[in-house]
Amino acid sequence: MEVFLQQLVNGVSLGSIYALVALGYTMVYGIIKLINFAHCDIYMIGAYIGYYCMTYFGLSFFPSLLVAMTGCMVLGVLIEKIAYKPLRNAARISLLITAIGMSLFLEYGTMFLVSAKVRTYPAMTGFMAKTFHIGNVLVTMQQIVILATTIALMIALQYIVKYTRAGKAMRAVSLDKDAAQLMGIDVNTTISITFAIGSALAGAAGVLVGVYYNTINPLMGVTPGLKAFVAAVFGGIGLIPGAMVGGYFIGIVEVLVSGYGNSMYRDAVVFAILILILILKPAGLLGKNVGEKV
Amino acid sequence: MKKRKNLPLIITLAVTYVAVWALQATGIVNDYSFAVIVTIGINIILATSLNLVTGFTGQFSLGHAGFMSIGAYTCALITQKNPTIPGFLLGVAAGATAAALVGVLVGLPTLRLRGDYLAIATLGMAEIIRVVFLNLEITNGAAGLSFLPQFVNWNWLFLFTAGTLVLLRNFLNSSPGRACISVREDEIAAESMGVNTTKYKVTAFSMGAFFAGVAGALYTSYFFFIKPDLFNFNKSIDILVIVVLGGMGSLSGSVIAAVLLQLISTWLAAFPEVRMVLYAAMLVAIMLFRPQGLLGSTEVSAVISRRLSKIGRRAKEEEV
Numbered sequence: 001m002e003v004f005l006q007q008l009v010n011g012v013s014l015g016s017i018y019a020l021v022a023l024g025y026t027m028v029y030g031i032i033k034l035i036n037f038a039h040c041d042i043y044m045i046g047a048y049i050g051y052y053c054m055t056y057f058g059l060s061f062f063p064s065l066l067v068a069m070t071g072c073m074v075l076g077v078l079i080e081k082i083a084y085k086p087l088r089n090a091a092r093i094s095l096l097i098t099a100i101g102m103s104l105f106l107e108y109g110t111m112f113l114v115s116a117k118v119r120t121y122p123a124m125t126g127f128m129a130k131t132f133h134i135g136n137v138l139v140t141m142q143q144i145v146i147l148a149t150t151i152a153l154m155i156a157l158q159y160i161v162k163y164t165r166a167g168k169a170m171r172a173v174s175l176d177k178d179a180a181q182l183m184g185i186d187v188n189t190t191i192s193i194t195f196a197i198g199s200a201l202a203g204a205a206g207v208l209v210g211v212y213y214n215t216i217n218p219l220m221g222v223t224p225g226l227k228a229f230v231a232a233v234f235g236g237i238g239l240i241p242g243a244m245v246g247g248y249f250i251g252i253v254e255v256l257v258s259g260y261g262n263s264m265y266r267d268a269v270v271f272a273i274l275i276l277i278l279i280l281k282p283a284g285l286l287g288k289n290v291g292e293k294v
Numbered sequence: 295m296k297k298r299k300n301l302p303l304i305i306t307l308a309v310t311y312v313a314v315w316a317l318q319a320t321g322i323v324n325d326y327s328f329a330v331i332v333t334i335g336i337n338i339i340l341a342t343s344l345n346l347v348t349g350f351t352g353q354f355s356l357g358h359a360g361f362m363s364i365g366a367y368t369c370a371l372i373t374q375k376n377p378t379i380p381g382f383l384l385g386v387a388a389g390a391t392a393a394a395l396v397g398v399l400v401g402l403p404t405l406r407l408r409g410d411y412l413a414i415a416t417l418g419m420a421e422i423i424r425v426v427f428l429n430l431e432i433t434n435g436a437a438g439l440s441f442l443p444q445f446v447n448w449n450w451l452f453l454f455t456a457g458t459l460v461l462l463r464n465f466l467n468s469s470p471g472r473a474c475i476s477v478r479e480d481e482i483a484a485e486s487m488g489v490n491t492t493k494y495k496v497t498a499f500s501m502g503a504f505f506a507g508v509a510g511a512l513y514t515s516y517f518f519f520i521k522p523d524l525f526n527f528n529k530s531i532d533i534l535v536i537v538v539l540g541g542m543g544s545l546s547g548s549v550i551a552a553v554l555l556q557l558i559s560t561w562l563a564a565f566p567e568v569r570m571v572l573y574a575a576m577l578v579a580i581m582l583f584r585p586q587g588l589l590g591s592t593e594v595s596a597v598i599s600r601r602l603s604k605i606g607r608r609a610k611e612e613e614v
Contacts, residue, residue, distance in 0.1 A: 029410075033410075035410060035413070083578055083582070086582050087581065087582065087585055090585035090586075091542075091585060091586065093348075093354070093538055093542065094538065094581050094585035094586070094587075095581075095585075097534070097535060097538045097539075097577065097581050098577075098578050098581040098582065100531055100534075100535065100577070101574045101575075101576075101577030101578035101581065102574070102578055103574075104570060104573065104574035104577070105571060105574035105575055105578065107570075107574075108569075108570035108571045108573075108574060109571050109574075111570075112567060112568060112571055222527075226417070226421075226527065229414070230414070230418070233411070233414050237410075262429070264425070264428065264429050265425060265429065267421060267425055268421070268422045268425035268426065271417075271418035271419075271421045271422050271425075272418070272422060274414065274415070274418045275404065275415050275418045275419065275422075278404070278407055278411055278414065278415045278418075279403050279404065279406075279407075279415075282406075282407055282411055
């Protein structure tokens with residue numbers, strides 16, 4: 001039981017990171033129907049920004065988090081403006097290839113600039129280094145911070161999407177872009193805002209993962225990116241609560257498979273669950289199946 | 295009429311065959327450049343077969359490398375036991391058949407999904423195949439299989455590549471091929487016209503898998519070393535890039551893009567540190583300026599004959 005609880009704690013921490021990244025995938029997919037392959041690299045760049053803030057500028061955790069989020073926000077919007085906006089009316093597959101190109105560009109561009117070597121986040125001190133024992137379950141302050149940050153960001157996101165004008169515009173554009181435009185919504189700005197928010201969340205996830213796992217490298221985004229995307233599809237792509245549920249589910253499943261089964265098979269299990277979900281409930285766990293119009 | 299239609303293709307293939315043969319015989323093509331040619335041949339098979347699935351039938355697959363790995367491992371295991379030419383041919387046949395079988399098995403349930411969902415399901419499938427190879431005893435896990443016998447020379451490579459091209463082209467001009475294209479154009483309309491869409495989707499998917507298996511077997515039998523990571527998600531993406539760059543629904547486009555991309559990447563190998571950055575930047579630039587790919591959905595022959603008829607018409611007008 002204790003082992004199970006311990007695994008659960010670890011799974012929730014990992015799931016928080018997946019959920020944050022999945023939110024960006026799901027928001028972008030919801031609004032322009034693009035699998036934004038570059039998203040996982042924004043997450044990686046967030047981790048690097050956090051790393052440089054902490055090592056070169058000696059900032060503590062929260063300021064670094066904010067800087068990384070801002071940096072990623074700018075980067076995400078820039079990528080959208082340069083690479084995706086000119087293709088707004090092109091075939092979706094060309095857009096997808098552009099996203100893949102952008103992803104490779106960020107990965108190898110980073111590798112070129114800072115070299116491929118693995119960097120280590122500075123060890124957390126003081127407040128961040130505390131650990132707690134609840135019964136025999138070990139909970140680190142980092143895990144609490146990860147969970148708290150994730151929940152805070154998710155509440156903020158829910159607030160933005162549900163109660164602000166920009167959020168309303170986002171929902172309208174994702175429902176029907178043309179109709180939204182006819183109602184006077186600036187579609188381009190709304191798409192930029194979506195990229196900004198999604199990228200900021202990915203940046204936050206990057207710093208959190210750096211703090212939690214300590215090591216970062218230019219290709220660190222690829223596998224978590226795929227899994228976060230799986231999480232988004234799992235929960236129902238385009239749905240914000242779906243991404244959260246999916247993220248936590250995938251995180252916990254992954255940790256449990258590594259803990260109780262064979263860690264070599266953990267990726268296979270994740271993808272097998274995905275395929276099952278797609279076959280049984282193609283719109284995802286929380287999604288509604290919409291009939292196709294002729 | 296039929297003969298004349300095939301003539302340009304036959305001439306192009308014959309000229310390519312003789313040209314490479316002559317270059318190799320005179321020693322201009324050395325081992326290094328021949329490896330590039332083999333890669334091009336394999337990529338042509340992979341790209342045209344993925345084009346059948348994605349470009350012609352409109353089923354977005356991100357798992358082509360998975361089928362390739364099945365062909366590669368099956369062939370490797372067979373040629374390890376039986377390192378002879380018949381063994382190699384048996385390996386190719388078995389690898390391709392195994393890949394096609396998995397294609398049917400995976401295709402039947404997943405091809406009900408549409409668009410991106412199918413893409414994700416195929417991606418997941420390829421990842422599962424990779425993890426299975428990574429964990430099986432017989433495939434030697436992450437280290438992979440090495441010191442496999444080498445069989446592929448220019449004759450075999452040409453035979454399989456040209457064979458794939460001719461078979462795919464004839465398939466697409468056949469009635470089932472047309473049915474596949476109708477699925478891409480409008481699935482609902484095709485269905486209401488009596489086209490069994492599921493059947494043709496699965497047919498195209500398993501045919502694509504079959505040729506990917508052939509490509510994998512050829513890879514094994516030339517590069518004599520395989521490991522699961524060679525067939526990861528990035529490999530599937532590489533193949534998709536060739537297809538989209540050449541033009542979805544254009545076999546000749548895939549061939550041209552496979553040649554071009556390999557030449558570019560060989561040339562970029564001289565600048566290892568910026569190679570991938572340039573490659574990625576180029577990819578984005580090409581997509582921004584030519585989103586429909588080099589050839590769109592037309593074939594080179596169609597482009598040339600259109601040009602020729604335009605010139606002919608102009609000449610006629612001038613005569614008048």
